[in-house]
Amino acid sequence: MNKYILKRLGIAALTLLVIVFILFMMMKLMPGTPFNDEKLPPEKIASLMAKYGLDKPLYVQFFKYVVNLVKFDFGISYVINKDISINLMLSTRVPTSIRIGLQAVALGTVIGLILGIVAALKHNTIWDNLTTVISVLGVSVPSYVFALGLLYVFAFKLKLFPLLYSKVHPFQSSLLPTFSLSMFTIASIARFTRTEMLEVLDSDYILLVESKGISGSALIFRHALRNALIPIVTVLGPLVVGLMTGSLVVEKIFSIPGLGAMTTAAIQANDYNVTIASTYIYSLMYIVIMLVVDISYGIIDPRIRLAKEGSGE
Amino acid sequence: MKIAKKLSALLLVVLMACSFASCGGGGEEVDNYIDIQIFTEVNTMDAQYATDGTSFTVIASCIEGLVSMDKDGNIIDALSTEQEVSEDGLTWTFKIRDNAEWTNGTPVTAQDFVDAFQKLTDPDYNSDYQYMSTEIMQVKNGRAVVDPDNALYGKLDELGIKAVDAKTLVIELEVPCPFMLPLLLFPSFYPRNDAFVDPLDATKTYGTSADTYLSCGAFKLTDYEPSAETFTLEKNEKYYDADKVKIDGLRYHVIKDSQSAVLAYENGEVDYTVLDGSLVDQYKSSEEFKVLPGSYLWYLAFNINNTKTFGTNADGTCKNANVTYLANQNLRHAISASYDREAIANNVLKDGSWAAGYIYPVGLATGPDGQDYRTAVNAVTAYPDTQYNETKAYEFYEKAAAELGVTDFTFELIVEDNEAAKNVAAFIQQEIAETFKGHITVNLKTTTKKARLEAMNAKNGNFEIGLTRWGPDYGDPMTYADLWDYTTSSDGLGSGWVDDTYSAMIKSCKDGSLTAEERWEVLKDCEKYILDRAIISPVYQKNDASLIKANVKGIEFHALGLPTNYKNAYIEK
Numbered sequence: 001m002n003k004y005i006l007k008r009l010g011i012a013a014l015t016l017l018v019i020v021f022i023l024f025m026m027m028k029l030m031p032g033t034p035f036n037d038e039k040l041p042p043e044k045i046a047s048l049m050a051k052y053g054l055d056k057p058l059y060v061q062f063f064k065y066v067v068n069l070v071k072f073d074f075g076i077s078y079v080i081n082k083d084i085s086i087n088l089m090l091s092t093r094v095p096t097s098i099r100i101g102l103q104a105v106a107l108g109t110v111i112g113l114i115l116g117i118v119a120a121l122k123h124n125t126i127w128d129n130l131t132t133v134i135s136v137l138g139v140s141v142p143s144y145v146f147a148l149g150l151l152y153v154f155a156f157k158l159k160l161f162p163l164l165y166s167k168v169h170p171f172q173s174s175l176l177p178t179f180s181l182s183m184f185t186i187a188s189i190a191r192f193t194r195t196e197m198l199e200v201l202d203s204d205y206i207l208l209v210e211s212k213g214i215s216g217s218a219l220i221f222r223h224a225l226r227n228a229l230i231p232i233v234t235v236l237g238p239l240v241v242g243l244m245t246g247s248l249v250v251e252k253i254f255s256i257p258g259l260g261a262m263t264t265a266a267i268q269a270n271d272y273n274v275t276i277a278s279t280y281i282y283s284l285m286y287i288v289i290m291l292v293v294d295i296s297y298g299i300i301d302p303r304i305r306l307a308k309e310g311s312g313e
Numbered sequence: 314m315k316i317a318k319k320l321s322a323l324l325l326v327v328l329m330a331c332s333f334a335s336c337g338g339g340g341e342e343v344d345n346y347i348d349i350q351i352f353t354e355v356n357t358m359d360a361q362y363a364t365d366g367t368s369f370t371v372i373a374s375c376i377e378g379l380v381s382m383d384k385d386g387n388i389i390d391a392l393s394t395e396q397e398v399s400e401d402g403l404t405w406t407f408k409i410r411d412n413a414e415w416t417n418g419t420p421v422t423a424q425d426f427v428d429a430f431q432k433l434t435d436p437d438y439n440s441d442y443q444y445m446s447t448e449i450m451q452v453k454n455g456r457a458v459v460d461p462d463n464a465l466y467g468k469l470d471e472l473g474i475k476a477v478d479a480k481t482l483v484i485e486l487e488v489p490c491p492f493m494l495p496l497l498l499f500p501s502f503y504p505r506n507d508a509f510v511d512p513l514d515a516t517k518t519y520g521t522s523a524d525t526y527l528s529c530g531a532f533k534l535t536d537y538e539p540s541a542e543t544f545t546l547e548k549n550e551k552y553y554d555a556d557k558v559k560i561d562g563l564r565y566h567v568i569k570d571s572q573s574a575v576l577a578y579e580n581g582e583v584d585y586t587v588l589d590g591s592l593v594d595q596y597k598s599s600e601e602f603k604v605l606p607g608s609y610l611w612y613l614a615f616n617i618n619n620t621k622t623f624g625t626n627a628d629g630t631c632k633n634a635n636v637t638y639l640a641n642q643n644l645r646h647a648i649s650a651s652y653d654r655e656a657i658a659n660n661v662l663k664d665g666s667w668a669a670g671y672i673y674p675v676g677l678a679t680g681p682d683g684q685d686y687r688t689a690v691n692a693v694t695a696y697p698d699t700q701y702n703e704t705k706a707y708e709f710y711e712k713a714a715a716e717l718g719v720t721d722f723t724f725e726l727i728v729e730d731n732e733a734a735k736n737v738a739a740f741i742q743q744e745i746a747e748t749f750k751g752h753i754t755v756n757l758k759t760t761t762k763k764a765r766l767e768a769m770n771a772k773n774g775n776f777e778i779g780l781t782r783w784g785p786d787y788g789d790p791m792t793y794a795d796l797w798d799y800t801t802s803s804d805g806l807g808s809g810w811v812d813d814t815y816s817a818m819i820k821s822c823k824d825g826s827l828t829a830e831e832r833w834e835v836l837k838d839c840e841k842y843i844l845d846r847a848i849i850s851p852v853y854q855k856n857d858a859s860l861i862k863a864n865v866k867g868i869e870f871h872a873l874g875l876p877t878n879y880k881n882a883y884i885e886k
Contacts, residue, residue, distance in 0.1 A: 032763030038783055039364065040441055042772035051439050076517060082357040084539045085517055092538060148572065156576050163580050164566060164573070167543060255568045257542035265354070265540075270763045 008294065012287045019283045020069065020276070024062055027272045034078040034270045052078060054272075065276075074277035079269040080262070086277045089262065094281060096170075097251070097258035101243045103178040108185025109236065115186065116193020117220065120201060131190050138187025144249040147180035151253065165256040177254045181247060185239050192235055196228035229300055237293040241286045345561040346545075347865055347882055350574050350586040354540035354567050358520030360503040361432045364441045369500045370876040374546055374563060375528040376503045379407055379426070379482075380494050382875040384867075388494045392421055392504065392529070393482070402489025402825070403453075407482040412553045415506055415527045423476035425504035430484075431469040433501050434458055442501040442786075446472075448801070449787060450496055451823075453485040488825035491832065492678075495788040498874035504529065531558050531880040542567040559867075559883040575860070584865045584884075588858040590664040590733060596860060604665030605857045606872040608674045609784040610793070611737070613648070613726075613850040615639045619774025619809025635724055635777045641717055642846055646698050647709035648753070648778075649850035652744035653701045657853055661740050662733060664858040669851040670699040672840045673790045676872040681829040686790060690837060696844045699851065703748050710749055723754045727769065727779040729762040737852065738780050774807040782855070785873045794839040795819050797848055810848055818842065 033054070035045045049055045053064075068075060074086035081089055119131035154176060155163040162173040200206060201224055209223050248260035255261075259278050266274035356368045360376055363369055381391035395408035413421040432438055434446045436459045447455035453473025457465040465471045473485030490496065509527050513519035520526045526534045531554070532546035547562035549555065566582070568574040571589035578586045588596060596602045616636050623633035630637045638644055654668030667675065671692035678686050693700055698709075714720050728738040735757075742755045755778070760768070768775040785792040795801045798819040799811045818839055822832050843849065861868065864885040869878040 030764075031760065032765075032767035034763075036763040036766035036770070037364070037441065038766065038781070039786070042770050044441070044443075045770075047439060048441075080354065080356065081539045082359070082362055083517055084357070084521060088518075088521065089539050151573065151576060156580055159580070163577050163582055164568065165542070252569045253573050255542050255566065255570075255573065257540075261542070261569070262540065268761060268763075270761075 005291075005295065008291055012291060015287060016280070016283060017066070020066060020280060021062070023276045023279055024065065027270075027275060028058065030270060032270050034272060036270070069280070074280075075273040077266075077271055077274050079271040080265050080274060086273055089274070090259075090277065090281070093257055093259050093262055096256060097247060097260060098285075099170075100174050100177055100181065100256065100258065101240065101247060103174065104181035104243050105185060105236070105240050107178055108182035108239075109189055111182070112186045112189025113193055113225075113232075115190035117197060117225065119190065119194040120197030121220070123198060128194075131194060135187040135191045135194075138183040139191070141183070142249075143180050143184060143247075144253060146183050147177065147250045147253045150176045150180050165254045167257075173254075174256070177247075177250050177256060181243050181250055184242065188235055188239055189232060192232050193228060196231055197224060200224045200227045226300065230297065233293055233296055233300060237289050240289050241282075345559075345884060346564050347560055347562075347585065347868075347879065347884065348564045348566060348583040350566050350568050350577065350583040352567070352569055352574075352587065354542065355544075355565075358526055358534070358537075360500050361429055361438070361440050361442075361505060363500060366876065371546070371565065372500050372503065373530070373876040374532045374879055375526070375530050375534060375549075376500070377530040378500070378503045378875075379497045382498055382869075382871060382878070384869045384881070386871065388498075396494065398493070403486050405484045405486070405493060407484070409480040409482060410553060411480065413529055414551055414553075415509070415529045416533050416549060416551055417509065417527055418551075419506060419508070420479070421504060421506075421529050422479045423482035424479070425506050426482050426502075427474050427476050428507040428510075429503060429505040430474045431472055432505055432507075434472055435469055436461075436467055440501070445496075445499060445501050445786065449792075450484075450490055450493070450502075451487040453487055455487070488823065491829055492787055492789040495874050499787060500876065528552075531555075532563060535562070554880070558880060560879070563879055578860050578862075581862075584862040585868070586860050588664065588860055590662050590858070593663040593665075593858050596858075599860070601860045601863055603859055603861055605859055605870045606676050607666070607854065607856040608677060608872040609782050609855040610669060610672065610674050611734075611780065611782045611852045611855060612669075612672075613741070613852060614769060614776075614779045614781050614808055615645055615648075615847075615849065616774055616777050616779075617645075617808045617810045617848065619771070619807045621771075621807075621809075622773050622775035633777070635722070638713075638717055638719065638722060639724075639777065641713050643709045643716065644713035644722070645847035645850070647706050647713055647749070648745065649699055649847050650702050650706035650709060651748035651753075652741045652852075654852060655701070657737055657740055661736050662853065662855075664733075665856040667854045667856065669854045670696055670701075672793050672843060672849070672851055673836075674785065674854045674872070677785055677792075678788045678790055680833045682833075690840070695841065698847070699844050706748050710752065714752070721752050721754075723756065725758050725777045726755045727758045727760060727765055727776045729765045729780075730759050731762070734780055735759060741780075741852075769807050771807040771809075774809055776807070780852070788874050790836040790840070791819075791822060794822070794836060797843055808848060815839070815842055 033045055033049060035048045046055070053061065065075070072087070074090065076083050076085055077089065115131045115134065119128040122128055151163065155161045161176050162169060164173065165177070166173045206219070206224060209219060214223070247258065248264055251258045251260040252264070259281065262274065263278040266278060351367050353365070353367050355371050356365050357363050358368070358372060360372050363372055377391045379391060379393040380388050380396065383389050392410050392413050393407040394410050397406045398404070409421060409423050415421060430446055430452065433440050434443055434452070434455055443459060446452050447459055454465055454471045455473070457463040458468060458472055460466055475483045477483055506527055510519050513525050518525050521539050523534045523537055528534065528549050529552070531549060531552050533549040535547040536545040543564065543566050545562055545564050548558050548560065552558065566577070568577055568583070571592065574583070574586045575588070575592055577583045617640050618631065618636065620631045620636070623631050623636060626632055654670060658666045658668045671687065673686050675687040676685060680686055680689060682689065698705070726738055726742065728734050738757050742757055745753050745755050765779065765781070767773060769779045769781060783793060783796060797808065797810060798816045800816045801819070818835055821827055822835050827835065865882065866885060867882040869881060871878070
């Protein structure tokens with residue numbers, strides 16, 4: 001198992017390097033420079049490029065960037081926060097984004113599982129149909145529509161929640177964004193759980209378990225759900241990442257000082273370092289999550305763990 | 314069924330707990346703060362480094378300049394109490410206010426202004442607004458200090474600004490500056506306490522929090538971090554005029570989504586918000602709806618002869634045939650007269666913007682006669698060819714077609730990906746197609762703003778027609794006029810138009826050889842010169858539609874120079 005994890009870590013590091021390279025090249029290929037402005041003549045832009053070392057050959061810039069990146073120094077912002085260290089900018093934003101993302105995943109998974117289990121147990125009843133309707137809505141309606149809807153009803157009309165994110169009440173003001181972000185997760189998890197549970201409940205071994213006299217929650221949680229979980233964990237990885245990208249718009253609507261808001265501002269401003277830093281963090285999160293998903297397979301299902309150990313030799 | 318019941322009960326409990334938890338935060342607190350919505354984060358709190366409107370407004374609430382402006386636009390004392398100019402107009406002497414101090418207790422001295430001017434001009438610091446001191450104010454030796462080939466390069470002590478004593482500041486100029494006092498309203502010229510700033514600057518932490526920033530104005534930073542989405546300025550008790558400041562502070566909220574912004578306004582979470590054009594119809598009749606004066610001019614720029622990207626043929630003409638067509642004055646006039654500016658302002662933008670058949674915006678500058686430039690020069694009568702007139706436009710087209718021997722034209726119009734700009738461009742496209750019955754077609758090319766500026770700058774000229782804008786840096790027509798003088802280095806625009814007569818006119822306004830009245834007449838001629846030749850086609854002067862709560866009074870908005878001033882604002886109880 002350890003060997004397997006080490007191998008996966010190595011691959012992850014290599015992937016990150018490739019990602020940085022691609023990001024770096026993409027930034028350079030974007031039209032314009034960070035300094036294009038009505039007020040700045042070409043000579044001035046050139047002198048600013050020189051000030052930040054952007055006139056040096058690409059490989060020099062790239063090498064320097066990677067060396068600093070390894071030291072977790074993302075450099076300074078050129079535009080959106082002139083000459084301010086990006087680490088400082090990230091230090092408050094990354095935790096906010098991660099917190100809201102995790103809240104949404106947690107909420108979405110719990111509710112999704114509940115709905116899915118109920119739908120499977122009450123197959124072909126009103127509960128089942130209700131779950132299907134919620135799933136279809138959750139999958140097809142984008143999160144920002146929910147965001148605006150929730151904002152309008154619960155914050156504006158009913159005044160139950162604050163309208164905008166506030167540092168003073170970080171939890172309460174993050175509830176509406178969490179709900180709107182979790183809708184897609186709820187829908188996907190509910191759908192998968194329902195399908196998987198139905199399949200598992202129909203299988204011979206559940207019949208065997210039942211014939212041994214086990215029923216109720218023990219049957220569902222210890223035998224049925226555990227077997228149904230594997231495909232669900234698989235979809236959970238991409239879902240988490242989906243939450244992070246979906247949060248770009250939701251962060252804008254609720255004015256959340258998160259990573260997404262900063263990324264969009266940086267891309268629009270051609271702020272090279274900030275764009276690379278934030279997309280790099282997205283990639284890092286993605287890779288870490290995929291790693292966690294892979295490892296958690298083994299924990300849920302010993303057969304996979306054993307197979308991996310076998311192939312790891 | 315049992316499980317289902319249990320689970321739904323649990324769900325209900327969770328939901329209720331959540332909504333109860335929020336009861337504390339959602340309520341409206343009545344306090345003496347003004348809540349302000351802004352669309353973008355503050356870029357930098359460094360006055361000498363800032364370039365954007367949001368940063369300038371926040372900086373100007375914290376730091377004052379030598380002079381300020383009252384609500385009617387008159388220049389009044391601020392950190393200086395006396396302003397004197399020598400007979401020849403070259404030496405200005407300012408007496409710094411005695412009771413002015415920074416928030417850390419150090420008095421504001423003449424040296425703080427020397428520090429600021431030197432920093433702004435410093436070639437190593439490379440501020441975007443360096444040219445405000447070297448080219449616009451023309452501080453003595455300014456150009457030499459930033460010219461790498463000059464012996465004075467980098468010698469900031471040679472700059473014509475001196476602290477004679479702690480409270481006496483002398484600024485020497487290369488040539489008289491007829492708009493010196495209005496120019497000093499610009500935040501780039503605000504004081505800077507180097508003893509405090511320099512150590513922080515070295516670690517790139519100046520102005521990143523309340524502890525790393527000094528104020529000497531009506532408000533001080535109390536809660537801030539770089540690109541904060543919400544932050545607070547509190548009343549500065551050490552401000553010399555603190556007695557007059559009636560509010561406890563300002564709270565800024567970055568709300569980028571215009572829908573959310575309006576909901577926040579309706580909910581009472583913000584007191585002042587800028588309104589998106591699409592929402593104007595809903596609020597037009599409200600008492601709280603206000604149109605605030607703006608000063609950006611949006612116009613169509615033509616690539617007349619910039620061949621840097623397209624290259625030239627053997628005979629010197631541009632390889633891109635469309636650019637050679639645009640060199641035809643009648644064709645440019647045809648395009649300029651073909652679209653309805655009023656319709657753009659009233660039906661497309663709807664934010665209170667004005668149709669502009671002119672260059673120098675309304676409210677930009679007051680002449681020696683004490684009249685606003687645009688009151689004195691009526692654009693509709695002065696520049697009939699720049700006004701919308703379909704028949705005339707078609708006549709111009711026929712002349713151009715005969716001269717060029719071409720009947721059908723297709724141009725590319727480059728526009729940035731902002732909603733308003735795209736709508737305006739699409740409208741112009743449609744109007745041109747209708748006016749010329751399909752003989753002139755315009756295709757839109759949408760890019761990011763940065764890419765548009767890159768394509769349209771003088772170095773590249775990689776465009777045919779572009780929808781672009783220019784905002785004034787100071788209250789004088791020169792801020793627009795010298796854009797089309799190919800000899801000035803501040804030209805960021807790439808028409809490729811070269812005209813020595815025009816450059817001579819601009820030069821005569823800058824070298825101090827004319828009296829104020831003569832200079833004013835030449836500036837009038839400059840606008841006429843450009844519009845008679847349709848070098849550009851002005852479209853509209855951008856104003857801002859906004860909502861301000863009825864009980865919030867006394868916020869002073871200025872079209873240019875001094876940013877929005879909250880010093881005299883108050884909340885009616």
